Amino acid sequence: MNNIFSLLKKNARQYGMVIALVIAMIFFGILTGGVFFRPVNLTNLVLQNSYVLILAVGMLLCTLTGNVDLSVGSIVCFVGAVCGVMIVDMHLNPFLAMFVALVIGAGIGMWQGFWIAFVHVPPFIATLAGMLMFRGLGQVIMQGQTKAPFPKEFQVISSGYIPDILGGLTIGGSTLHLFSIVIGLAIVAFIIVHEVSTRKKQMSYNFDLVPRGVWIAKLAAIAVSLMAFTVVFALYRGLPNILVVLGILIAGYHFVTTRTVQGRHIYALGGNAKAAKLSGVKTEWVMFWIYTNMAVLASIAALVFVARLNAATPKAGQNFEMDAIAACYVGGSAVSGGIGTIIGAVVGGLFIGVLNNGMSILGVSTDWQQAIKGFVLLAAVAFDLYSKAKSAK
Numbered sequence: 001m002n003n004i005f006s007l008l009k010k011n012a013r014q015y016g017m018v019i020a021l022v023i024a025m026i027f028f029g030i031l032t033g034g035v036f037f038r039p040v041n042l043t044n045l046v047l048q049n050s051y052v053l054i055l056a057v058g059m060l061l062c063t064l065t066g067n068v069d070l071s072v073g074s075i076v077c078f079v080g081a082v083c084g085v086m087i088v089d090m091h092l093n094p095f096l097a098m099f100v101a102l103v104i105g106a107g108i109g110m111w112q113g114f115w116i117a118f119v120h121v122p123p124f125i126a127t128l129a130g131m132l133m134f135r136g137l138g139q140v141i142m143q144g145q146t147k148a149p150f151p152k153e154f155q156v157i158s159s160g161y162i163p164d165i166l167g168g169l170t171i172g173g174s175t176l177h178l179f180s181i182v183i184g185l186a187i188v189a190f191i192i193v194h195e196v197s198t199r200k201k202q203m204s205y206n207f208d209l210v211p212r213g214v215w216i217a218k219l220a221a222i223a224v225s226l227m228a229f230t231v232v233f234a235l236y237r238g239l240p241n242i243l244v245v246l247g248i249l250i251a252g253y254h255f256v257t258t259r260t261v262q263g264r265h266i267y268a269l270g271g272n273a274k275a276a277k278l279s280g281v282k283t284e285w286v287m288f289w290i291y292t293n294m295a296v297l298a299s300i301a302a303l304v305f306v307a308r309l310n311a312a313t314p315k316a317g318q319n320f321e322m323d324a325i326a327a328c329y330v331g332g333s334a335v336s337g338g339i340g341t342i343i344g345a346v347v348g349g350l351f352i353g354v355l356n357n358g359m360s361i362l363g364v365s366t367d368w369q370q371a372i373k374g375f376v377l378l379a380a381v382a383f384d385l386y387s388k389a390k391s392a393k
Contacts, residue, residue: 002225028358034361039236049353051301055324058297060345062183064270066337071130072298077138079302084147084312094154104300109292119287135361158307177238184230254342270337330380
């Protein structure tokens with residue numbers, strides 16, 4: 001029992017937000033009389049927060065260095081405006097327009113990364129300049145107009161669903177998408193195999209391991225949760241396309257940050273930049289690619305947002321950077337850098353999305369929603385500082 005408590009204490013940052021997310025979902029499920037857990041609402045929850053989760057994945061790398069990127073919302077506006085002109089006005093092929101948008105995003109990231117990494121302009125100032133610059137350029141391109149509508153092959157990015165190639169199964173008047181269930185089972189099987197393999201490898205190196213019972217309970221909780229949500233999606237229209245995009249991004253970046261040399265360099269830079277440089281880490285290039293990557297992900301978020309809205313507007317992307325930053329810090333990223341995970345940032349983004357969705361269903365005004373989110377962010381950062389001060393004693 002003492003081992004379990006010490007494990008939870010050691011990983012309070014990792015598990016605390018997951019527990020808070022579960023509690024928040026149950027809380028809103030009770031207050032809304034079950035409306036929150038309806039398949040259509042949970043599907044909309046993912047669709048409405050997909051762009052924030054994409055931005056949070058990139059922002060996590062910025063926060064690992066002890067910095068943030070204030071320009072991502074403006075990049076969403078600018079790239080969305082360019083897409084609107086290319087697709088709606090110029091009738092360019094949507095797939096070619098998406099490729100051009102990603103190239104533009106990479107160019108913006110390299111521009112900002114150059115000033116940050118090689119001219120040593122503080123990231124706060126460089127991205128603040130980018131926020132003003134690209135917001136202004138986006139509005140210049142739009143000229144106060146809204147570009148719409150977009151072709152269906154473009155909209156399918158954010159509003160399409162994986163087709164059920166196995167046919168549907170009718171249960172109580174609802175159609176269950178079997179192919180979505182198969183995908184969910186495959187994901188659960190992959191996670192179990194991966195966890196078993198990881199535990200065996202840790203045992204071979206005599207690492208301190210989670211008690212077997214706790215480990216099995218953790219795996220069971222993950223499997224049951226994933227399958228429960230898969231069934232919910234399957235009872236509506238199946239798994240959304242954007243969920244596949246999110247899954248690929250989350251898995252890819254989780255692998256990069258935990259299993260690659262580049263990922264270790266990012267954590268080393270955030271932990272102690274001078275020591276990392278003395279150890280041979282090319283810190284300037286690490287910073288350059290972090291901010292280039294952030295702008296590319298912001299471009300992907302722009303495509304997702306425009307496809308979801310089916311319109312490019314001059315006001316797109318407002319406060320997106322704040323939501324992404326909040327997702328990282330609420331999800332356990334340290335203010336000073338060096339601590340944080342991709343999964344934590346995603347959980348933090350989902351927590352904020354649950355707050356927004358639940359309060360909207362309850363009819364809470366947007367003013368109170370902003371105030372409550374601000375308090376949650378403040379509490380998360382205060383907890384981080386308190387934990388750090390306590391561990392230093």
